[in-house]
Amino acid sequence: MTAELADNEVLSVLRTACLAVGLDPEGAELLGLSENAIYKLPGDVVVRISRTGQRTAARREVDVARWLENSGIQAVQVIPHIEQPVEVDGRSVTFWRELPPHQHGTPAQVAAALKQLHALAPPADFTLGELAPFVRLEERIEAASILSDGDRQWMREYLAELRQRWDELPEGLPWCVIHGDAWVGNVVSTNDGRVILLDLERTSIGPPEWDLVHTAIKQTSFGWISAKQYAEFCDVYGYDVTDWVGFGLLRDIREFRMTTMAAQSATENPKDREQAAHRLACIRSDCGPRPWSGWRALS
Incomplete structure (x- = not known):
């Protein structure tokens, strides 16, 4: 699969997942493409799109984020009131709050x-x-x-x-x-x-x-x-x-x-x-x- 075809496939997944949860995918900005594809939506929402077959890991990540928030641990937070992960063509899509300005920890x-x-x-x-x-x-x-x-x-x-x-x-x-x-x-x-x-x-x-x-x-x-x-x-x-x-x-x-x-x-x-x-x-x-x-x- 060429990089162009892969990009088109991921964008299709992004659009489908966003529409499924009532978010507008227009204007999405690619932040990173490695183990996961990371996009930022207008309105400070970050979307993570996994490789295929990662539903268990994505489900655990959402559960862990909510648990850590309730435990008082500072961690990335999921967008509330969205049932996730969303599954599209075997990929798991999750929705997160954008972080404030930051740098790598010491x-x-x-x-x-x-x-x-x-x-x-x-x-x-x-x-x-x-x-x-x-x-x-x-x-x-x-x-x-x-x-x-x-x-x-x-x-x-x-x-x-x-x-x-x-x-x-x-x-x-x-x-x-x-x-x-x-x-x-x-x-x-x-x-x-x-x-x-x-x-x-x-x-x-x-x-x-x-x-x-x-x-x-x-x-x-x-x-x-x-x-x-x-x-x-x-x-x-x-x-x-x-x-x-x-x-x-x-x-x-x-x-x-x-x-x-x-x-x-x-x-x-x-x-x-x-x-x-x-x-x-x-x-x-x-x-x-x-x-x-x-x-x-x-x-």
Whole structure:
């Protein structure tokens, strides 16, 4: 499918979903196109359109947002009085309040938000489910047409190895409510002084170390933040995940997820092909020891 056809398909889904809930899709502005397509409507409404087959994740994200709001946790909020997600051609569409002006949270702000989230008792009126660390990875590998047969086979074998290691995950902190994708872009700081959690579709019950490893690898794997910033993160949370015997496994899974995401993106956006190849070379140990240079955000 060409990018133009994909865009037309997503726009058709947007129009159908908006009309189904009484919103006007005219003037919609594309904000982002990655794992989800994100549009802004006039009137401060943001629309998220999933890839196909993501109804369960979308339903959970809506439930989690409402639960967090009722629990006093600052998080992105759904538009009230709309029954969602809306299903159109296998895609799940959800409707959200636009955030005020904001920027990525600092490592210390991420730590404070995670500490508050991890202290919550699980919701009583719906089930979060357990963390699924390998969700969508097989699909990404098989759909990534940029991969050679050899690269694809290596990724399949490495995924199998990671699954086996996960089955032997060492004991760590008590499992709790986790965000599931707690990088700084999903924990933002608003100009009015709030720290807000975004992208709640992977919220689940799991090891809190899974959330902590996101920030740790920014220092240990990529050098994106300084040692001082990482120390501040650990001080605020009260724990350094790199001291845990299971850190290497969670680091490897996170790096692998980031690599499959780049392969998926590069299949749709040729600008990301070099980045996908570089990430794959790094995790295959072709680029020397960590921290690796050259990892950058996808287009």
